[in-house]
Structures are given as structure tokens and as C-alpha cells.
Amino acid sequence: MPGFKVPEITIQRLSIYLRALKKFTDEGILSSQGLARLVGTTAAQVRKDLAYFGEFGIPGQGYNIGKLKQEIRHILAVDKEWRLALVGAGKLGTALLAYPGFKREEFKIIAVFDNDPKKIGKKVEGITIEPVEKITDILLEYEVKIGILTTPADVAQSVVDKMIEGGVRGILNFAPVHLKIPEKIKLKNVDLSMELEALSYFLAKEAKHRKAKGRT
Amino acid sequence: MPGFKVPEITIQRLSIYLRALKKFTDEGILSSQGLARLVGTTAAQVRKDLAYFGEFGIPGQGYNIGKLKQEIRHILAVDKEWRLALVGAGKLGTALLAYPGFKREEFKIIAVFDNDPKKIGKKVEGITIEPVEKITDILLEYEVKIGILTTPADVAQSVVDKMIEGGVRGILNFAPVHLKIPEKIKLKNVDLSMELEALSYFLAKEAKHRKAKGRT
């Protein structure tokens, strides 16, 4: 099974498994069923996801928690340190810089950029804000491979182009715009409006059904 | 075709189609091919997604832009106003309150809660911060149906329980935790760590392949 093409959603679930496992000490055993219950999926799903990468369990027993954590860390490559750069030191950008979910040893934001002259030179979370013109040079110098984009939509594309020139290979984009990038670059979009609209759709549909059935 | 079960991913794409359409004036015609190119999908995908809801196009021509916008707005139920509440007035919460992607006519955040006595009574974006004990009452009073969760993980579940008691039916969760909710409640998780880890996995895999093939 290892070597097969791995679905992206499997990777996302590995991340969720790891988060759940972190609540346990390394000692002890957890079954696929046990892990599944913690994250809201099925035992078969857990075993299938892990099987893409190897055999980590003990038949009849389950998974050694410490070992499984370490294996998933290695698969996700969070057993090393990544250097990140963030562009767009607005409200969202500075909030992310301080956000515990983002402040992790494995993901070190080492540079912050903005195009507002009033912000340049100031510090956020101990990092001096640099002008966007320096993106390419600084990213090349520090070998930054992951970029975070929290600019307004209208400048996002030009920033992305600079990031890619600077050698970035993965981008986490919060700007509500479709970015054009070479196919070798990995792009993840976080679209908050989309999430709200999905909720809106779902609730409206549900309300309609309730009305149709005459319930409250 | 209308009446079929609609995949969630179709709803997400409708949201993206709408975002692209907003850049155009209502006059004029756009083909499925044209729209597909704007958002990075295929013409067949666009037509299939729309076909779940009706026939909005003109064979041989394409889609009337103004009409299509209005149809999608209606499908997503963003042609009405939703009242939202946000819990967790920390860095991320207050950033979201001010973030243009969130500040939309259709989604009015009308209440903000926190459990920090120092914050209660203060205003963020014109809204007075209330204590978490009041969540249930205030949500019931203002008939809030959508809740946004930006608390630390450890209090998220108890806050969600209060929201649901207050009549919320949809939740946008930023706390990195698996929430247990009744199945009738719609939950959308935004997991920033997961996104970063997916990038990490992808870049590490790519680096390994490059090394194996002896490329830079």
C-alpha cells in the first residue's frame, strides 16, 4: 500500500489525528476505533489513512501512542523547522502572528512585509515590518519556503508573484481572490466568506424544510 | 436535476462563482467556460453545479451575469440578513470583527462575548463585550442563528453548548478541537494548523522527489 497516491483529505485527517494524540502521553496503546471516536470518523478510515504510509500498529492491540505521534510528525514533516514569511500586517495578519495556533516551534515566521510606509520599521511580535519591495530578496536570503498572504485582494497576485520569485513553494492565502500560480507551487486557500455562505445555505435550506413539514 | 442531493463542495464553488461574478456589472453574458476560467475549474463543473438548482442559462449564449448573481445569492441565502455572535474577543476574534471579508451586510455580528472581566464592557468595532454567561439569553433574544468561535480550545466545548442552548444552528469554529454537537447543527471548522501541516507535507514530499531525481 505505501507508494500509492495519497488523497489530500488523508493528509488533513493525519493532522487531526496528531492533534488528538497530543493530548495523550507517549505511553499506552490506542486502537483505530479509539482514535476514530476522538476525531469523529471511523476505524476503517483511520487504518486506511495510516496504511498509505506503512504499518504502524500491532494486530490485536492497537497503536503505540508515542510511536504513532512520531510517525505522523515525520509524515507531515513537522519534525523539522520551517521558516515562514507573512505579507500584509493588517488586523488579520498581526492577529495570526500572535495566535497560538500559528505560533508553533515547527513554523517560525521570520519576516513580515507591508506596503504601508507608516508600518514599515515597526515591530509586530518582535519582527520588524519590511517593505514589500524586499520580499524576493529576503525570502531568498533566509530560504523561506512557505508564505502567508493576508493582504487585500487587489494586491494579492503581485505579492504572490514576488514570493514565488523569492523561492516560496507553498502559500497559505487568506485574500479572497483566485491566484494564478505555476502548478508546482502548492496553494491553500482559507476563504472565510465561503464558510459563512455555506452555513447560510445550510440553515436556509433547513428552515425551508422545517416550514414545509410544519415544524418549529 | 433540481431536488437531487447537493454535494457540499458544490455549495463552496457557488460561493466562489459568486465572488468572481461580483467583479462584473450585471449587464452582459458569461459562458460556463468563461466563468470556469476565472475560478480555475472546468465548464462542465460549472454547469453541473448550477444544474442542481435549475436552468439559469441560455443555450448557445451563456449566462446573464446579473441574473446568475441573483440566483446564486438566493441559493446561498445571502439575499437576506443573518445575525451572528462571536465568542472569544482575543486577537483573532477582534481581527475577524474588523476584517473586510467578514464585515458584510449579509452577516451582521451583533454580539461579542468573552470570559475576561477586564474585557467585559469594553467595545470592539462598536459592539460591547458581554460575559459568556449571557450567551444563551442574548442569542435567544436576538434570534442569532450563526455563532463564531474564536476561544482557546479548552473552553470551546462549553461555549458551543451555550450557543446551542441559545438557538444557534450553524457554527464557524476556529478553536483547534473536535466539538461534539447534535447532528442537526451545522459545523464548519477552520483549522489553520492543519493547513500549514498540509503545506509542510507537500513541500517535504516534493523535496524528497527532487532529491531522488537529482534536481535542485
Added chain:
DNA sequence: TAGATTGTTAATCGATTAACAATC
């Protein structure tokens, strides 16, 4: 009419679920 594009059906692809031999 000729050209273009829709809406829909059928074929393909890929992910999830179920089942079970292998293993501790």
C-alpha cells in the same frame, strides 16, 4: 441556417465502507 453553448445522461475516476485473513 450555421455556430455556439446549455442541461443532462453515461462513463470514469477516486474515496469510503465493509469484510476478513493474518497476526499479536
Added chain:
DNA sequence: TAGATTGTTAATCGATTAACAATC
């Protein structure tokens, strides 16, 4: 050994893509 759970194969389910008659 008996009981339990893994890893993997096969069956099922669901979404995407391709193809084309219907329509402007």
C-alpha cells in the same frame, strides 16, 4: 488457545469528466 485488532482487498458510494441532443 481465545479474543482482539491490524492491514488489505473487494464492494459500494459519490463526485468529476466526457459526450451530445436540445436550444437559442
